[in-house]
Amino acid sequence: MRYYARRILGFIVTIFLVSVFTFAIFQILPGDPATVILGVDADPAQLEALRASMGMDKPMVERYLDWVAGLFQGDMGTSYKYQQPVAQLIQESFKVTASLAFVSIILTVLIGLPVGIWLAKNSRKPVATPVSMLSQISLSIPAFCMSIFLIYIFCVKLQILPSFGYTPLNKGVGKWLKNLILPSMAIALGSSAALIRYIYTSINAQMKEDYIKTAKSKGVSMTNILNKHVLRNSLIPVITILGMLVSDILGGSIIIENVFSFPGIGKLLSVSISSRDFPLIQGLVVYMAGIVVLCNFLVDMLYSVIDPRIRLK
Amino acid sequence: MIQAEKKKRVIDIKNLDMKLKIENDFYNVINEVSLYVEEGEMVALVGESGCGKSMTAKAAIGLQPENSVLTGRIETDNENLLEYSEKEWEKRRGKETAMIFQEPMTALNPLIHIGKQIAENARTHGADKNEAKQRALEMMKMVGLPDVERLYRNFPCQLSGGMRQRAMIAMALINNPELLIADEPTTALDVTIQAQIMELLKEMNEKTGTAVLLISHDLGVVRNMCSRLYVMYAGHIVESGSIDEVFENPMHPYTRGLILSVPDVTKREQELVSIPGTVPSLAERKQEGCPFYDRCERRLEVCQKKACEMQDVNGHMIACHLYTGTQKEV
Numbered sequence: 044m045r046y047y048a049r050r051i052l053g054f055i056v057t058i059f060l061v062s063v064f065t066f067a068i069f070q071i072l073p074g075d076p077a078t079v080i081l082g083v084d085a086d087p088a089q090l091e092a093l094r095a096s097m098g099m100d101k102p103m104v105e106r107y108l109d110w111v112a113g114l115f116q117g118d119m120g121t122s123y124k125y126q127q128p129v130a131q132l133i134q135e136s137f138k139v140t141a142s143l144a145f146v147s148i149i150l151t152v153l154i155g156l157p158v159g160i161w162l163a164k165n166s167r168k169p170v171a172t173p174v175s176m177l178s179q180i181s182l183s184i185p186a187f188c189m190s191i192f193l194i195y196i197f198c199v200k201l202q203i204l205p206s207f208g209y210t211p212l213n214k215g216v217g218k219w220l221k222n223l224i225l226p227s228m229a230i231a232l233g234s235s236a237a238l239i240r241y242i243y244t245s246i247n248a249q250m251k252e253d254y255i256k257t258a259k260s261k262g263v264s265m266t267n268i269l270n271k272h273v274l275r276n277s278l279i280p281v282i283t284i285l286g287m288l289v290s291d292i293l294g295g296s297i298i299i300e301n302v303f304s305f306p307g308i309g310k311l312l313s314v315s316i317s318s319r320d321f322p323l324i325q326g327l328v329v330y331m332a333g334i335v336v337l338c339n340f341l342v343d344m345l346y347s348v349i350d351p352r353i354r355l356k
Numbered sequence: 357m358i359q360a361e362k363k364k365r366v367i368d369i370k371n372l373d374m375k376l377k378i379e380n381d382f383y384n385v386i387n388e389v390s391l392y393v394e395e396g397e398m399v400a401l402v403g404e405s406g407c408g409k410s411m412t413a414k415a416a417i418g419l420q421p422e423n424s425v426l427t428g429r430i431e432t433d434n435e436n437l438l439e440y441s442e443k444e445w446e447k448r449r450g451k452e453t454a455m456i457f458q459e460p461m462t463a464l465n466p467l468i469h470i471g472k473q474i475a476e477n478a479r480t481h482g483a484d485k486n487e488a489k490q491r492a493l494e495m496m497k498m499v500g501l502p503d504v505e506r507l508y509r510n511f512p513c514q515l516s517g518g519m520r521q522r523a524m525i526a527m528a529l530i531n532n533p534e535l536l537i538a539d540e541p542t543t544a545l546d547v548t549i550q551a552q553i554m555e556l557l558k559e560m561n562e563k564t565g566t567a568v569l570l571i572s573h574d575l576g577v578v579r580n581m582c583s584r585l586y587v588m589y590a591g592h593i594v595e596s597g598s599i600d601e602v603f604e605n606p607m608h609p610y611t612r613g614l615i616l617s618v619p620d621v622t623k624r625e626q627e628l629v630s631i632p633g634t635v636p637s638l639a640e641r642k643q644e645g646c647p648f649y650d651r652c653e654r655r656l657e658v659c660q661k662k663a664c665e666m667q668d669v670n671g672h673m674i675a676c677h678l679y680t681g682t683q684k685e686v
Binding site for chain 2: 252253254256257258259260261262263264265267271272275276349350351352355
């Protein structure tokens with residue numbers, strides 16, 4: 044129980060520190076949002092009025108507290124560019140990015156887990172070499188190259204999948220999936236290659252543990268040793284990498300979302316930065332930090348489910 | 357006089373050689389080792405660290421390193437175990453031959469309930485789920501684990517080192533094997549627990565009739581436990597015989613050194629004795645002469661050139677030129 048309490052406390056403290064840091068960064072950054080909105084030639088009186096309406100004339104601590112109070116009510120301010128609440132913009136983009144994350148993680152696990160285990164089992168056979176080379180190659184190809192390659196095959200040559208755009212889930216699972224397959228593949232091919240290497244290394248490390256010797260001395264066959272003893276033990280590092288992957292994708296894959304014109308977090312982030320939309324950027328940074336911290340928290344929780352040594356401490 | 361019925365040897369190692377292949381070179385780990393264990397008997401294999409005891413034990417249960425080459429014979433039931441396939445070994449391990457290890461802290465799978473790991477040995481050799489569980493619970497009681505129903509569902513991290521070693525013993529003996537190989541089973545434990553575990557091994561040996569090959573570097577422990585003793589040095593057996601004979605009349609200079617270096621609590625202010633030097637590493641081992649030559653205080657001229665064969669001297673076996681009678685000390 045103390046383990047969980049400590050984790051939750053850590054979770055809260057991290058979020059607080061991130062909010063302070065984020066706020067501070069945007070106070071230090073040069074550039075005046077009022078000038079951004081009204082242009083450099085704007086009337087000084089108008090600028091002053093706008094600043095006052097945005098609360099920019101108040102002292103920093105007060106503005107921070109206002110902002111945090113807003114966060115608690117789900118109010119992250121209003122985007123300069125879209126003239127819409129930041130929270131609403133993030134929420135909508137999140138649905139897109141979450142769909143992308145969901146499908147690509149499933150693909151990653153579906154490809155990575157069996158191949159990684161197979162590779163660990165058969166690492167000494169000659170067939171392992173091409174598989175391990177292939178995973179090495181897909182790991183080293185940047186995601187945008189992979190995207191273009193996939194678009195070329197499935198959209199240009201075969202013409203079976205759309206090359207851009209996003210259809211919400213409520214318009215039908217088939218349509219939703221059709222748009223998601225290619226960008227998810229582009230992410231999953233690289234990340235499953237990483238997963239394969241992690242599983243492979245992890246299984247090999249576990250095979251050197253003492254408890255394997257014990258299992259062998261009981262006459263347990265190699266297959267059973269792998270299935271009943273090694274797999275669960277080697278899952279622990281694998282969960283770490285999956286957690287990082289999820290938070291990575293949920294944080295918005297700027298390149299993938301741009302290549303496939305996905306209205307997700309990554310797209311929103313690139314637009315907000317190029318238009319100096321401070322409230323939006325600020326909101327996105329808090330969102331991303333929250334995602335990372337939340338994923339780490341969930342990974343910690345999963346560890347404790349799998350490993351009694353953590354749970355029972 | 358009626359001659360006692362000849363007892364079955366549960367393992368009979370004959371002239372076993374083990375070479376390890378390391379980067380295209382072969383190193384001798386075990387040389388011409390012969391030892392046997394009769395049914396129900398407790399036999400000790402002693403020597404310093406790195407002298408090949410554990411390798412001998414591993415070979416006896418078919419778990420030698422993959423880069424090793426074995427020659428000689430390991431016999432039991434008129435079969436040569438060196439010719440066993442992996443499948444045949446799997447049937448034998450845990451059933452006829454069982455093993456427990458030095459490190460009870462890491463020898464159990466951290467993620468699986470203790471009881472299930474014990475029952476797994478019965479399951480692997482044909483028992484169904486319920487039977488395996490019942491037998492595991494029985495064994496757990498037998499090795500002195502408390503509150504077995506609850507403990508069955510505990511994880512290794514909830515048990516102390518001593519309890520884990522008890523669990524290991526329960527696991528090893530669940531199929532009532534002919535032979536238990538105990539590879540330094542108490543080295544990693546507290547002194548007070550050591551005695552308890554040794555006591556338990558002895559007790560289990562008497563109750564179940566399982567023969568024990570006890571590998572140890574602790575002569576004090578061995579003396580109270582075993583009936584016969586093999587002394588191993590740098591891959592060679594240098595002396596063997598009944599415990600009483602070897603302890604009362606140790607002949608090989610190495611055995612003498614080992615026995616002298618056991619501290620005696622009854623003698624205060626006694627100086628601690630040790631054998632000068634250390635066991636040579638694999639690369640340093642000589643190809644000719646007595647393996648103990650460099651550290652021997654009573655070496656002879658002949659020892660440098662020629663190792664002595666095992667021979668019967670005064671009722672126990674010894675490989676030392678000192679007792680061939682004709683040689684002069686250097």
